[in-house]
Amino acid sequence: MDDMSPRLRAFLSEPIGEKDVAWVDGISRELAINLVTKGFNKAYVLLGQFLLMHKNEAEFQRWIICCCGATECEARQSSTCLKEWCSCFL
Template sequence: MSSTTKKHADFVSEPMGRKRADALPGIGNVLGERLVTKGFEKASMVVGQYMVLGNDEVRFNRWLHNTCGANNKQQYDCHKAIKEWTASYQ
């Protein structure tokens, strides 16, 4: 059975508001700073990119890897949280 982290539970359980990109599961300080340098300082901007990419996991994961260097686990954690969040709040 898959478990979720506290960061994941916190992210998906409430509106996004003005959370920073590093509030996303799988995105820590280093990847968060890389996203900021690419113009994605807020979690909502990363979620918007996910939607622009048609909510497609493969395309989003490729974008996340190319944009900030996220590895497979980081991509998985981030995508899982965004997918769950969008299902709850959209």
């Protein structure tokens, strides 16, 4: 927990609610735009995709790289963020 980024810590501090997808740790402005154009405008919608993939981080990372243009770093950070959120709230 000590090596947690401030952005990840903020995301995990409360339920997702209606947060925009850009709140997810690892989602850059450019990636957020790509996600929004594909219908992933809210963090809970992206979480839904993660859950549809049975919380499989590798599968989610491949998907967000191939389908949404994420970098490997963005994919890794965002999947970790969603996994950690699930651990805290599900």
